[in-house]
Each structure stands twice: as C-alpha cells, then as structure tokens.
Amino acid sequence: MTPLPDLHRRRPGNRENIDRIKAGMYSDAKAYRLRTLREESGLTQESLAKKIGVGQNRISQIEHGHLTSARVSTVQKYVAALGGSLELTVKRADGSTVTLPAEEDLEDLADSK
Known part of the structure; x- marks a missing residue:
C-alpha cells in the first residue's frame, strides 16, 4: 500500500479543489451530528422548527450542510432546544x-x- 504523502507527490492535486472538498466534508460531518442529536431527542424537523421559531426548511438546510449560512443565534436556539448549549x-x-x-x-x- 502506498503512503498518502507518496501519492500526493506522484499525483499533486489542485490545492484549492482539495480544500473545497475537505471543507464540504467537514460541513457534512457537522450537519450529520446535529441531525443525529435532533433524532436522539425525538424531535422531527418540523417540531424543532416550531420550537425555535423558524421554518422547517431552515432546519433542513442546516442539517444538509448549510451551517455556515445560518445565524449563530439560530444554531444556538437549535442546540438549546435539544437541551445543550453552544x-x-x-x-x-x-x-x-x-x-x-x-x-x-x-x-x-x-x-x-
């Protein structure tokens, strides 16, 4: 098996493209964690949305990786509704x-x- 640094030397990728993909993966991981927390709390997207005063589509956007476009106050309310703090x-x-x-x-x- 070839070590990753050797692969990078043989096939250097576009650094910007790699960073973009990496950022997308991190965003997806955060969104997955939030969705899992909501599901473990027994809430639907709709019930959580009503609880924090946003539309269900906003919860869906957050849970599909659009966390960076969400207001900090919205994420704070999201987490608080699940019993946590941000x-x-x-x-x-x-x-x-x-x-x-x-x-x-x-x-x-x-x-x-």
Missing part, C-alpha cells in the same frame, strides 16, 4: 485555541457575583 472555539494562526463560553455560562458567572 460554545464557539476560535483557532488562532499559531494553532492555539480560545473557547468563547455559551451565553448561559456568562449569565451564571454574572449571577454568582
């Missing part, structure tokens, strides 16, 4: 990360003072 992680150019706390975590912090 955290955002910023990845810096040097590879370090900073996690932005969920809104309810900030409220808990303010209440504890």
